[in-house]
Amino acid sequence: MQYYNQNTKIFLNGEFVHANSAGIDLFGQSLHYGYGAFEGLRAYSTHNGTRIFKAEAHFDRLRKSCESIGLPYKWDNRTLIEKCYELLEINNLRAAYIRPLVFSGSNMHLTSSEDANLMLAAWEWGPYLGQHLLRVNISSYERPNPKSFHIDAKISGQYINSILASTDAIRKGFDEALLLDQDGYVAQASSENLFIEKDYKIYTSPLDNIFPGITRQTVIGICKELGFDIIEKKLTIQDVYTADSAFLSGTAAEIIGIKQVDHIIYKEEWEHSIGATIQRKYKNLVLEQENYEVII
Template identity: 50%
Template sequence: MYYNNNTLIYLDKKFVKASEATTDLYSQTMHYGYGVFEGIRAYATKNGTRVFKIKEHYERLKRSCELVNIPLDYSVQTLVDATNMLLEKNNLSDAYVRPLVFCDPNMALTRPKEVSIMICAWEWGAYLGDKHLRLNVSSYCRPHPRSIKIEAKVCGHYVNSILATNEAKDNGYDEALLLDSDGYLAEGPGANLFFEKDGVLFTPQLGNILPGITRATVLELAEKLGVEVQQGLYKPEVLALADSAFYCGTAAEVIGIASVDDTVFPKAWTDTLGKKLQDAYSEFVRQSEKTLRTTTAL
């Protein structure tokens, strides 16, 4: 699904076949989830491949490493160049890119002295599909920000996401919605939440959620479109009275939400702010770098 015998990955400054790459089973990342990663999308445009907000993603990767004391001695530009070369070598334009920083063998609970970085890519459609989602409020909550670095994209944090997603699917829903430890709306297992009420867009404030790059892009687009957005703390009861809602994330892009715990949102998706932003996002990420520079200059 992700690679074949000809697929190349970037591993510690070399391009090697994915089928021949190896790692050490005593890695701290394998045993404790002590590693960081990113999810990045590349899009085919009329002027070539555009890797959307690639510098922002690698800046966050380096920031995640710093927050959890993982040394990563690579510049953002080195990682950008490696990614572009990887896509070219694998003849990929529309692709999902996954950088992973993983630690050397160490059975102690101490910071690593050496780490490795792997970058791989594969063709992948919208992670949550294209149908509107039926959500289930999870019995699992997001970790408290004093228990982890919530703004870091750390491998081990996603056990929480896996548990919530599987619970929702086992209950007959498409995806989960997690609250924070105080019972306020947080986010999905791998996406940020927005909801609409009376022509205003609302989203949980930073502090208990991952500061998503797609979330930031949606906020930018909303401002350009003249859409009012409020960020704050909201209980599930507020969401139940909303007109519409959507998730957004690099893998999921922008995807509408049909219902939460069988409470159906009343507004037709075609008439929602979410649909307006979904269209704007789809157009924006597929603009070529040349077109984007020209538009910005104007």
């Protein structure tokens, strides 16, 4: 898909510039080593106007991601949120995906950067994995060992692991991949968190070797609000195979149901599952049709 045209503007280092003339630092660590941090936010067109869901939580995580790898973070998050709204207005977007990216300056050494740049971009983007029930496989690729780096940070280079897993899944005829951790437990999808339903309870992996998704936390909150039992436990492959139903969550993907894992097709109709109820409640929440919490 085309993410920008000759009229599209981005916010780069304090000013709005045309995306096609921004230029790239060919000697930056981000380009050579994946030394950068990013976020993904969604803006929704609501009856209250355009609203960015959980903006403060996303920018707070961006700051923490940069700090975890020694990448300077010199920006005020409240100002950046305001710039996001301005960016949407400039590009005439009411509902959009927003990508903040912090990337390093020139440095060919394997040392922390003393300089950093920030970009904000936005484009129209439907649910990342589409809107149909997914066919997923247990990947041969594993989640990185948590002792190798900060797996709770959204670092650019870490997503090579996700690219390899999802590309392999698609090549095999699936829509997405589920990755195991180093101990053989099912951790998450390539860029989404996993939930399974079994005997009217919802289960999800604990924060040991998964990415702590903001949407994941929102789903947990919805479960508690609606009175559904939500249990964090290490999930085996057999747990996933024998579940009644399952779904993924993420800012880009939102909430999307799973039809099949490897050769196992879930028998429960998605429309009758707890996941489908959570999906509907989540949509009401982001569109401000349900007052579960304040959206900033």
